Amino acid sequence: MGKTKVFISSVNEDGLKPLRRTAFRELESLGHEPLMWEENLGPWPSYLNPVEKCLEAVGESDLYVLFIGTKAGTYDPVSGITVTHSELISALDKGIAALVWADAQVKARFFATVAHRLDAYIDRSVEETGQYPDNGRLLDYLRTCEEADAHVDPYVWLLLYDLRQRGIYVEDLASAVPIDWKSYFSDLLRRGLLLLPLEPSIMDNSLRLEQAGQSFDLMTALLPQVRLEPPGSWADWLGTVSQRLQGRQVKHAYGSWSRETVGHYEACNGASLYRHEGGELRFVACCGQTSAVRAFALDDQSSYIALTYGMGSRAEGVYYKEARQKFFYCVRSGPYVATFHFPAGPSWSNLRYMRYKDSVNNAIIGPNTQMIRLVSLFLGGMRQ
Amino acid sequence: MKSCVWVSKNGRVSEADGIQPRDALLFATGTATSEDLLLQQRIAAEQNIRLIRSRLAEATRR
Numbered sequence: 001m002g003k004t005k006v007f008i009s010s011v012n013e014d015g016l017k018p019l020r021r022t023a024f025r026e027l028e029s030l031g032h033e034p035l036m037w038e039e040n041l042g043p044w045p046s047y048l049n050p051v052e053k054c055l056e057a058v059g060e061s062d063l064y065v066l067f068i069g070t071k072a073g074t075y076d077p078v079s080g081i082t083v084t085h086s087e088l089i090s091a092l093d094k095g096i097a098a099l100v101w102a103d104a105q106v107k108a109r110f111f112a113t114v115a116h117r118l119d120a121y122i123d124r125s126v127e128e129t130g131q132y133p134d135n136g137r138l139l140d141y142l143r144t145c146e147e148a149d150a151h152v153d154p155y156v157w158l159l160l161y162d163l164r165q166r167g168i169y170v171e172d173l174a175s176a177v178p179i180d181w182k183s184y185f186s187d188l189l190r191r192g193l194l195l196l197p198l199e200p201s202i203m204d205n206s207l208r209l210e211q212a213g214q215s216f217d218l219m220t221a222l223l224p225q226v227r228l229e230p231p232g233s234w235a236d237w238l239g240t241v242s243q244r245l246q247g248r249q250v251k252h253a254y255g256s257w258s259r260e261t262v263g264h265y266e267a268c269n270g271a272s273l274y275r276h277e278g279g280e281l282r283f284v285a286c287c288g289q290t291s292a293v294r295a296f297a298l299d300d301q302s303s304y305i306a307l308t309y310g311m312g313s314r315a316e317g318v319y320y321k322e323a324r325q326k327f328f329y330c331v332r333s334g335p336y337v338a339t340f341h342f343p344a345g346p347s348w349s350n351l352r353y354m355r356y357k358d359s360v361n362n363a364i365i366g367p368n369t370q371m372i373r374l375v376s377l378f379l380g381g382m383r384q
Numbered sequence: 385m386k387s388c389v390w391v392s393k394n395g396r397v398s399e400a401d402g403i404q405p406r407d408a409l410l411f412a413t414g415t416a417t418s419e420d421l422l423l424q425q426r427i428a429a430e431q432n433i434r435l436i437r438s439r440l441a442e443a444t445r446r
Contacts, residue, residue, distance in 0.1 A: 304411070321408070
């Protein structure tokens, strides 16, 4: 019967050594298989990189346990993170459950003041430079931050900040209070037992997802092979599509893990369709809160419809106009250009759009990729 | 490809630089297309399915 492999991670600082030893012995006595540097990991031959070997061991474990004290451990200036932090990232990246404890006083100070100071500093930096500050700059700031106790290595605050950003709960570590491992493992067992009986449903859902993907692929392969009659009402056709385009938050990603909500857009409230005919783009139909312009010249550079048409037969793009406080998503397919109108939330301005253009683009297109593909194929297949 | 913001004002398109008038039309090039994002989503979904299946196989193995 397989044993649960538990990787015990922390800086090997004096204050944490007794805790690490106790944890190792207790986990072993409970029938688990703890993995810890000074007990059963390494030393390895000199030609092997000990950090890589540790990360390998993290990847082979079932549970990752982290103790955080006042020391940060070895910092790698090239990657901008410590070895302990890279073990945490590796565990989470591989979908390994993590249990984290931090010195109770350090944790209290972090949540009471340091976290807010870091939030404010990061907000200011993003506002001033348009970029999330790297760890080197954050560490420089923490060295000057009065609330960040001098006896705590600055990187410890960054590690706690990262845990907070990822939504990982951090337990209190107090020297006089032993860790009740039995309770933690009982809780993990309870959570696992809730999920294990769902195996047939989860497997069934994954199969359905694959089948849905195959059906979509078949449809996208067949549609270009047929010619379609235009619908009786293009306005109804546009309405059918636009009522499925929901409003959403716009999230901006800083690296792989940190994400910030930078605004939102509302559900599509109008759509229009134009067609290349007689050397111009002629109005076909519209629905919702849009107004019709009879036609646009192909070289009209003030029109998002003409601009999209000029970008190629399968062009698409998101446009923003502060005066109308709207995003316009345009998609061209053959002679047609369809445009979907999304009211922009109040936070948007020209400058904000310029800063977060990629995030706006992904927020509007990302949730609707399959629908957009179908719209494009249907329009492209219409009989001329 | 790095994305770039363009502005359409007074009937002409140019690269957007600095403060733009409120009635300007802004757009970006070099951003991900629906096909790029669809491909990324399909790859992520396939990876998720593989991970879930391998974890369930491991979890239910006796």
